[in-house]
Amino acid sequence: MLRSMYSGVSGMRGFQTKLDVIGNNIANVNTVGFKSGRVMFQDILSQTVSGASMAEADARGGKNAQQIGLGVTVASVDSLHTAGSAMTTNVPTDLRIDGDGFFAVRPAGMEDGFYLTRAGNFSVDAAGQLVTADGGLVLSSDGGIISLAGVNAYSIGKDGSIVGVNADGTTGDAIATIGVVQVQNPNGLEKMGANLYRSTVNSNLEELALGIPGDPETGSGTIVAGQLEMSNVDLTSEFTEMIVAQRGFQSNSRIITTSDEILQELVNLKR
Template structure:
């Protein structure tokens, strides 16, 4: 069977993956904090027709190898963590990060210290995830949570890692660029509810997407503060604007970093590449038909 047919099939599979990735990017063009995907290709093993030969002095020069490629394959599906544009909302619980870093979220598990009466969190006993989507809300107990009810983690009012809670009788509250959460109590006195902390990764591309705008840590992400790769206490959380993290902007959200013009251009090239590979298969089929017709 012609090798070109199998090369065309491998090319079609690769461009299908690229189109799937582009489609997902376009679907999330308005998703807060979304990081676009990118597909790269690499060639497969080549069949060597003749090996390279060195030069023989006074007889002949060197000969290059003769190889026929056997198609392509998907090399990687990367997550591009460049910063998206900032959209002003003027909502105090909408937070954007200007620079590196991610918000830390925790979801309670059986036996978790996260409950209505305690704001401190043992980070080794909860499900921790990370996000760049800064649309947060207050639950019925005044704790800051995301849209799925996961708690935003920082330094609580007790000085430990935990949930930041704003009292129900607070007259107003604000969030500073370093993540400090301040509020005015019922008597008109300013109080501090805590400080939102961040996580930073040396290789954010190594994070694993788990849906709902969140990522999970992996062994290849490179947590900057936790040497063992896990969060345990407040010392594993970073202050916004320090240690290479970005500043926090209240009243704004980071939009998706998907560029529609780039996505549509990539979609056109992927479509043409897919069509070209189908043409390879069609041409190979015509050649095989000619070979079959030799018998007639």
Template sequence: MLRSMYSGISGLRNFQTKLDVIGNNIANVNTYGFKKGRTVFKDLISQTVAGASGASATRGGVNPKQVGLGSQIAAIDTIHTGGSTQFTGNTLDLAIAGDGFFQVSDGSEMMYTRAGNFYMDSTGDLVDGDGRYLMGLQGKPSDGTDYVDEGDEEMGLPFDPDDYTYGKIQIPKTASSMSIGQDGTVYFVDTTQAGKDAIAAEELLFRPQEATLKAAIKGAEVALKADPEDQGLKDALKTTQDNYDLAKLPLDQAITDNKAVLQVAGKLQIATFSNPGGLDKVGGNYFRVSANSGEGNPGFALDQGFGKMESGFLEMSNVDLAEEFTEMIVAQRGFQANTRIITTSDEILQELVNLKR
């Protein structure tokens, strides 16, 4: 009787653990990038009442007689299937369609996450909700203000590693807009203050001449309209127009040279693992490398073996409520059945005690 009672107790413990895992899954049904857990059972050691015997010339073989002593937890797996994506329209909301984890760091430890709700802080660095830096390759500023130019906008391999540095991704404060490609390249549009100053300086030189030259052009046009065949008037109009264009040329050139152009701030790097199920969950949507996960394999979205990056989307939890509620019912009934074993064993023991009466 005690044997069956303790078997029931082991079942109660295991189904309680299963309910704990289910409860955590349901609690995180709307957590971005959350990966559900799964509880797996295995049996405990069995007590051998009689061993097996082989066949002989006069008698067949006999199987062993064993009584199991209950169950135990075999594993609590993390299921890394992809969750559905939700459109947000926010450029810094990122989802990885396929394999890979975002890499974030606080300067002392690298963490990995599938939650792609990122932000830009006051210094232009891309960070997550806890202020950890989003990591990748960043264009080295050549003079403190300029970033990698449009000629390297694809940043595809092979590229000159001297042009880039690994670390946090930073957008200059003068950027007017930004976008992120499916390969993780971070683009921005920027008109520097130096460019604005150059345009303003040329405007100061041109504007005083503009009204005078436009008035001269207007006068020449009126005179030519009165006498369209006068070659002298035609030449005068052309000379006046050329003078206007010549005076305006430095301003046009300044605007052309300093117009807002697409530039590259860097390229987000993601990591894959040979055994993502071996990563440690540490809370806050973070995973940490463990002894059984293997070291991270860094790379870029769209590379072979890596997923693509979607800007303006977030990956939702991969928890399926219908599945979780079904598992909850099974766990509840399993828990209930094990309590019946304990209750029944107790009643039999009570009958044995009553034999003395």
């Protein structure tokens, strides 16, 4: 009887976690570059009541083991790194990666290294540097800071190259190339908030390296200027999963109340 109660408790905990993830997905439905999450369940170790027995020719048949499950637990909380929908803004510093890869940015206070992001809502600060909405520096393919100081006009190509545009409309000097980073296992990245990710031991076996957009050797995507990658949250799917999680939570709570009623009947046997 107690096994059913503990199984019900584990189910309620699991579906509560699922509701937490769904709530976060819906809250970020309009967050630029956001990747939705999902919860995967797995059963807990089962209790063996009786073991299996081997069949004997012309004597008896084999017998299967009898096992009782002990509930459910959360196996993983995955981030779905599928592409979000493209939104055209026509802002020159709004960038979208068409394909795989991440932008490399260095947040304020970080002296070395970089974080990753798919949010390309960049801007140019007073010093002429290409920065994120939080003031993080966007890095070039060689790991340097991208400076647009003194440029009257510029254009950004699919390969991430930033070139100046002369007053007569002709192409000017090359300024920099926006860097992109290819990640072997994006689901292994750690979320740092502010649309940023950090590499972990399970995202890449080797140290992350900056590359050029559209490089066929790395398979990184190309850059589309004037567009943003929006959240990949599908509200239809999220609300459907919310109903499933709600009913699952209610069903597991019913297991607990039913087990309690049966225990009460046992107590009432002795009056």
